[in-house]
Amino acid sequence: MPLKELGEATYQELAALMHEAVGLSFPAAKKPLIASRLAPRVQRLGLDSYEAYVALIAGGDDGGEFQMAVDLLTTNETYFFREPAHFDLLESELSHSRPQRLRLWSAASSFGDEAYSLAMLLSDLQQTGRIGADWSILGTDISERVLRSAVEAIYPEERLRHVTPERLKRYCLRGSEGSAGLVQMQARLREHVGFGQLNLCRPIEELGPFDAIFLRNVLIYFDAPTKQAVVERVLTQLRPGGLFFIGTAEGRVPGVAGLQVLSPGAFRKVAA
Structure with missing residues (x-):
């Protein structure tokens, strides 16, 4: 019928x-x-x-x-190191401040591409002495299905098309035979990354404070009042001076105070 x-x-x-x-x-x-x-x-x-x-x-x-x-x-199309200027900015900031402890939040993490991209970057910075060994990344999403996939950390090679050959060799395991064309993040990288389910439109328990929050490519699904409410809710979990990222095409959320513009889609939380 x-x-x-x-x-x-x-x-x-x-x-x-x-x-x-x-x-x-x-x-x-x-x-x-x-x-x-x-x-x-x-x-x-x-x-x-x-x-x-x-x-x-x-x-x-x-x-x-x-x-x-x-x-x-909801569209979950994503890939590693999407919008690379944001990763470059984060690297520059951390290389300057050289923190010994870091907490990052991928607040709309989808399948985990963003969270593991951040993990690769932080691991590189740790190995070169620009940050300490105490760092972690939290990825949250409303979808249980994508979170289960993120925990498994297995991806088609195409999703890693912007990952350098050096990072592929350092952090990834390539599949063979029946798993050919797939890549899994190595355990030593995965141990720094955790995932949990979260509805951004509901009150958020004390997750932070975080040193940087990525809320990219999710605000497009919300109307203006909801965008403002979500951003204000998320920013309560960001420490003063911390970095906040949204998708470059998402502009700036009207009505949200306390953010200094650094570059398209990148902000610093101004101390109260």
Whole structure:
């Protein structure tokens, strides 16, 4: 049976549900995209309408289907050392300050590419004596599925296309035979990186203070008030003088005070 078209009322109900639960903002123009992303899942479940699917995920006992819908509706495309200018800035700052203890937070870590990119950089800095050995990285995301993948730390080689040959040799294990084309982060790198589930649109427990926070390429999913609230919530976990990064295409969040612009998408938290 062909799937019925996603009606306007059902789309508005879905959009309201996603906004209330996880802060996602879906304007009217995104209805065709949302329908195309959900269609295969709706059909796989044997449902004949989007209405039935929205009713399922709105219920209290959905068997984890709401989380599946969130995964389908958010783009998790990422790769190692995305937006390299941010990593260069972090390296420059740390090389100057030479901290002996470091805590970094990848606040929308997806599959972990960003967190392990940071781990490679910090490990390099430690080996050259520019930072101490006491450093760690926390990666958080709302999706359990991507976090499970991040803990495994196995990636297609294509995702590491911006990793230098020296770092590939130093930090990665290449698969062979049935695992050809895959790369796993070495255990000595993984031991510095931890992951946990977190909804940025809910109160955040005391995770910090962190010396740098990366909140990149997630604000695009939120409307303006939610963006401001999320950024202000996240910044409570950043120490004064710490570095804060968002995606370069995300601009500057209006209404958020206490940030000094360093470069596109890069800021310093000004001491109160």
